[in-house]
Amino acid sequence: LRQGFPEVVYGASKTPEQAAAIVARLSAVHPNVLVTRASEAAARAVQAVVPEARWDALARLIVVHRDQARHGHGRIVVVCAGTTDLPVAREALLTCEVMGNDVTLVADVGVAGLHRLLRQVAVLRQARVVICVAGMEAALASVVGGLVAVPVIAVPTSIGYGTALGGLTALLGMLNSCAPNVTVVNIDNGFGAGYVAALINRQPVG
Amino acid sequence: LRQGFPEVVYGASKTPEQAAAIVARLSAVHPNVLVTRASEAAARAVQAVVPEARWDALARLIVVHRDQARHGHGRIVVVCAGTTDLPVAREALLTCEVMGNDVTLVADVGVAGLHRLLRQVAVLRQARVVICVAGMEAALASVVGGLVAVPVIAVPTSIGYGTALGGLTALLGMLNSCAPNVTVVNIDNGFGAGYVAALINRQPVG
Amino acid sequence: LRQGFPEVVYGASKTPEQAAAIVARLSAVHPNVLVTRASEAAARAVQAVVPEARWDALARLIVVHRDQARHGHGRIVVVCAGTTDLPVAREALLTCEVMGNDVTLVADVGVAGLHRLLRQVAVLRQARVVICVAGMEAALASVVGGLVAVPVIAVPTSIGYGTALGGLTALLGMLNSCAPNVTVVNIDNGFGAGYVAALINRQPVG
Amino acid sequence: LRQGFPEVVYGASKTPEQAAAIVARLSAVHPNVLVTRASEAAARAVQAVVPEARWDALARLIVVHRDQARHGHGRIVVVCAGTTDLPVAREALLTCEVMGNDVTLVADVGVAGLHRLLRQVAVLRQARVVICVAGMEAALASVVGGLVAVPVIAVPTSIGYGTALGGLTALLGMLNSCAPNVTVVNIDNGFGAGYVAALINRQPVG
Amino acid sequence: LRQGFPEVVYGASKTPEQAAAIVARLSAVHPNVLVTRASEAAARAVQAVVPEARWDALARLIVVHRDQARHGHGRIVVVCAGTTDLPVAREALLTCEVMGNDVTLVADVGVAGLHRLLRQVAVLRQARVVICVAGMEAALASVVGGLVAVPVIAVPTSIGYGTALGGLTALLGMLNSCAPNVTVVNIDNGFGAGYVAALINRQPVG
Amino acid sequence: LRQGFPEVVYGASKTPEQAAAIVARLSAVHPNVLVTRASEAAARAVQAVVPEARWDALARLIVVHRDQARHGHGRIVVVCAGTTDLPVAREALLTCEVMGNDVTLVADVGVAGLHRLLRQVAVLRQARVVICVAGMEAALASVVGGLVAVPVIAVPTSIGYGTALGGLTALLGMLNSCAPNVTVVNIDNGFGAGYVAALINRQPVG
Amino acid sequence: LRQGFPEVVYGASKTPEQAAAIVARLSAVHPNVLVTRASEAAARAVQAVVPEARWDALARLIVVHRDQARHGHGRIVVVCAGTTDLPVAREALLTCEVMGNDVTLVADVGVAGLHRLLRQVAVLRQARVVICVAGMEAALASVVGGLVAVPVIAVPTSIGYGTALGGLTALLGMLNSCAPNVTVVNIDNGFGAGYVAALINRQPVG
Amino acid sequence: LRQGFPEVVYGASKTPEQAAAIVARLSAVHPNVLVTRASEAAARAVQAVVPEARWDALARLIVVHRDQARHGHGRIVVVCAGTTDLPVAREALLTCEVMGNDVTLVADVGVAGLHRLLRQVAVLRQARVVICVAGMEAALASVVGGLVAVPVIAVPTSIGYGTALGGLTALLGMLNSCAPNVTVVNIDNGFGAGYVAALINRQPVG
Ligand SMILES: Nc1ncnc2c1ncn2[C@@H]1O[C@H](COP(=O)(O)O)[C@@H](O)[C@H]1O
Ligand SMILES: Nc1ncnc2c1ncn2[C@@H]1O[C@H](COP(=O)(O)O)[C@@H](O)[C@H]1O
Ligand SMILES: Nc1ncnc2c1ncn2[C@@H]1O[C@H](COP(=O)(O)O)[C@@H](O)[C@H]1O
Ligand SMILES: Nc1ncnc2c1ncn2[C@@H]1O[C@H](COP(=O)(O)O)[C@@H](O)[C@H]1O
Ligand SMILES: [Mg+2]
Ligand SMILES: [Mg+2]
Ligand SMILES: [Mg+2]
């Protein structure tokens, strides 16, 4: 049923030793393993026992990616507004890749500078599914939603201050998108967005 | 780009006269039109000018469905816990249908009576995408998410009292689902869930 | 100091008799009087004692507009996304007018249909100040903010359902606009936006 | 009235010296004393004056357990989903033990992997009362509530990020459980859950 | 497993016809049936098909209570502060009764008039379990919790105004009770409290 | 008008140098000066320039108290539940003293151990005004309010965890006190409570 | 202890019959009785059995005021900004009167028209205690607090729309008043403010 | 369109290296650059590559201000209550200056000491636009709004404790200002306020 799916570990509350032990155990039976929200120390501990584990400092991901089979049918585009959203965008992008997808990143396309976004419309329209990562008022999700005819998975981020409320404002905005093709995941949950995008992009079942 | 997509009208704040005028105008150029959150009075006014418009009292939808072409690739399953969630589930189901999909409804499968849900696992596993409609604590989304390997679109509903907070509790629960294949739409937004499910289920683009 | 300013009455909690008495008293000494959030009954009662009072049902405003002097320097543009935001947009527009300004309304330009908004860029760029009225995710404020180089006064509206939270989501989005030229007023406060726009647009003081 | 009850100290805001002094005083007249939310430093200070005091680093509990009489009638089962909930689960478990109960821990049974939970149904059904410790969407409480016919005390935990809201989402979900046998305590309050479970499990009064 | 448990129907969102049909079906195979949050119209419709159904207007409960076997071991005491909490208290009381328990109601014992509460200490101490129903600041739960050595199930009520926040303030207060024997159910959930009290009070399993 | 009132400085956001400079300036013209929320470093800096300044580590107050005239008419009683509320209670107590009042502290009288509180009723009834400092569910305010016939100023504290919400739960409970003689100040605002208590206790004006 | 205090009934959730019965019983043994939040129907029912009961439609109070002894020492001033706050202000004023106090009402003194407030400074300074009733941003409490040297009891009102949040904004503003002589009661709680003002204004105890 | 506008960088989430690189790139083509929320380390790194960059420690701004042309028409007045609001006030002031405006700062004019504010009325009335920076109860915005006939841009600050809620209380108060000339920006957003004030104060377009 779940062929090509990685095993995924939530790294936030694990010691380096726990992380290493779990990845060692999982990678013995699964080709691909992902540890999210991992510290560099955890990455080092994992690499000591599973040398092919890769560490992405920006996304804070540990990636064991041995089965590189392609499962995706079309292309996934990850779009984000500014540099502050890049860690979450990259978490989404790497999740898509480890699940066997071709992914394109489109960054620096905030809605207050519409011309930069409009220059990317052709790229956006090549997508089978779009992941839209945005903080603050998160208007990007609605604008992108209106530019494409495929599902848009919106990831609110926790950047901003004051009434950004740690990402709640972006989340609420995305849930109220006037574009009907938008669904939403938890704040900063680039992994979840990438995972669902990969499911949408898989070869049809029947 | 958007062939097979209905025109959609948000009926909540429109008078019967406004609704009738808009549907008359839209249905002159589009085969399929949907009015969400419509009153019965609006439905009657629309039918006076567009006789083939159908009125679904439970879903509060007005449906003009002339182009019945099938666009969906697999099957969509809409699952909900109890009778109180049925209006939202039906809004989702009819949206899928008008967008050319085969849909199955699985109702009365709350998680506190797990055996009823487990009897439906085979049906759930036939889905290319699942829509899960639930209120109160919304645990159904996580349980269903764990039972299938396809995207689950979760729709929180506003039923319940006290700390149900008009659906916010269900929404928050769904956003924190421990199943990674769950994305979420606004409270009671059966339409949005159906729309995205139809997009996921469409024939691949390339 | 305040020449050309109307007297303004908050009509929400006043009986028709109270409204009539207040407007009678004020209009004896002030040429222009505005009653916001007024009922039709209040309008009828006012007109019985102040016949030149006009009643705008959409904006729920009673307007006594005898001094029609022009105080505005440039043009004010009021922009809103859909029909549901029109009552608030009209409250803003009429407030601007009674304060002696030329105003243009641009409606039906939601961000999910960007082409309609982009067709209005020239109109928007003629403004000395823009009022942007939007509900739901309120992305319009950021997009418009990026298209003009003048102040944008954003008015969140209470339309929507579920996580629209009666306009709080729109408000929060606008306060977090990534366009730096946006300031915000209370939910549904078209009057306040119009009033400040008129102040900005007045002849320079010195 | 309260024979067999420990004296309980809330350690969170006490210095090691204060903790030691209080435990010394209490343990002179009470056989069993519990200090919750204690630091290791406090534990060391207590052990210097009350050598039989035990320190549980995971639960952050200091335990003086001299009267080991059995007061419980049946068995208490503590169930939790993942490793992150273990500290709270252990605080509950040790509270039950010091109050004279037999306790079983069932861990790693999240609802998104239902088969693991279903393998434990026989264990769950041996309980006179169940304590269910869960964070994020807390769906476990409803599912477990449906599997047993005894009281379930639900403890929301503060793990998670973004919309987990420090445990509020789990709490709200548990309060809205569709299983009628669920009551709830404060976020992370393993102690309170253990205490009430022990009261329920005591020999009948009359 | 669940002998002596009533079938329970959530009446809030059902038409009289639906209620009657469900009760007719359930009461054909179950001796005892409860419909909560029922309207008088629903009660009349039920009585037309199940004549022994009783209607309690205060609690808004429909009760079919044919199997009157006693399942409770000790006594349940329901305590509430004032007359405004009586509907919820009575919902709890009747739920206990239909599940085969002896119940005592202690009303009009708010904490601001402590002498009235203190006069009832002997009654409270006869309880195997106490249900404490209170709105506003809900201090009663902590005071009662300190007076007894058995579990206290606290039910916050939605009475009050302003910062009572529809019962949230009472709920939060109860969750933070300084008495360790208090657990909490949803706002106004007298049924849930009664149900759990009955489970606690049942004959021991083994 | 304000004879006998201290000058008060909010120390939270001031550097030691700023604090010293302000106190030096104020104490040159005012006999009594208070710095709230002061660090020890600030206290040391102040004492270098104003040697008679006293530092209270528990209350985090710097006190210059040269005019020791008695302005209070009756007695002020400060009551709090546990040791964790003592810093706030002491801030209130010292504020009362520097404003010329006799104050009594009653500590360790939580409502879950009612007997301890009842032993202090005679002391409470000697008060012209009571300050009640309490965190968590803050039930103490209502109980004390019912025991006396004078004003009770309630100070919610930020202790507790989870749903204590940093003192909001205590605040909300106090605002909903069923005792009518309770008014409330900001969370942890012992200073404000002491100040108002001193005003109430002053010799009558006329 | 409580001589001169009225008996007070919370009328919000009582039927006219209940109100009449309670007032009949109380007024047989107490000279003064107050029913707050009473409907006109309740007032009529009460007057049928207690003819001297007075009904104040604005404050929604039923007042039995037979013992007209003067208990207040100084003067109480009730100040409010606009006409919308008058019902709450009058509830406070009548409570003070029935408790034997001289009261002055100062209305129509909002802070945005400071000159009107400043004209009343002499009146404000005659007060032994001030009650300040205000909605929206509630700035009046701070300004009045700075103008007098006596306690100010602030009553937030629920008027306003959008972000007025039913009075929460006014409440929060008052709790954060930069004037140290301000304490706060629940939203719209004119009664509570009047009650405490009367306590402050009573003849000294000793 | 945007002549005389600085390039603005949001410094909060950038490393010193990133900040230096961005400013180097921008200042090569733009005369004026602003970095907000910058650390001292970032300032040093920027100055190493762009020597004319100035660092303002209080406002945490890096300023490159080469084109000193005057674009403002009138005067901007920045007003704040106390020393704690000065960092935000200064961020606003420097933003105005770098955009070519004459700015006056009026500090230490809290509403609880009205005389100090009233002494500044003449200064306030010279403004073409006022920026009002205030935390806690933010009443200053309404009072200032009533004293001038020009737009007031209100900036809530995050100072205070407890119910100050990190600036939300001030924000909500400002949005509910009873003065109609007040608009609001995000908490602590001195930059945004300064930017809009500069736009308002620019030479008229036509
Ligand atoms: N129930 C609904 N919930 C969310 N969006 C909707 C709903 N019904 C219609 N829409 C969207 O609202 C837009 C039409 O709005 P309107 O022009 O006001 O009728 C379409 O883009 C739809 O995608
Ligand atoms: N972790 C905890 N959560 C809630 N209540 C607790 C906790 N630990 C101790 N208590 C209660 O706090 C009281 C002791 O508080 P203290 O006197 O401050 O040590 C006892 O009544 C305990 O029931
Ligand atoms: N802890 C406190 N809480 C509330 N207000 C305070 C506190 N300490 C001082 N104040 C008030 O803050 C003002 C002084 O503020 P500042 O000028 O910043 O020192 C005085 O009016 C005091 O009444
Ligand atoms: N302190 C601030 N608050 C709000 N917006 C800001 C702030 N500083 C810069 N910006 C905006 O952020 C954008 C630059 O973001 P970035 O490209 O991440 O440096 C510009 O459009 C500015 O208008
Ligand atoms: Mg949507
Ligand atoms: Mg997920
Ligand atoms: Mg902005």
Ligand SMILES: [Mg+2]
């Ligand atoms: Mg329940």
Ligand SMILES: [Mg+2]
């Ligand atoms: Mg507890």
Ligand SMILES: [Mg+2]
């Ligand atoms: Mg009160």
Ligand SMILES: [Mg+2]
């Ligand atoms: Mg204060």
Ligand SMILES: [Mg+2]
């Ligand atoms: Mg305004």
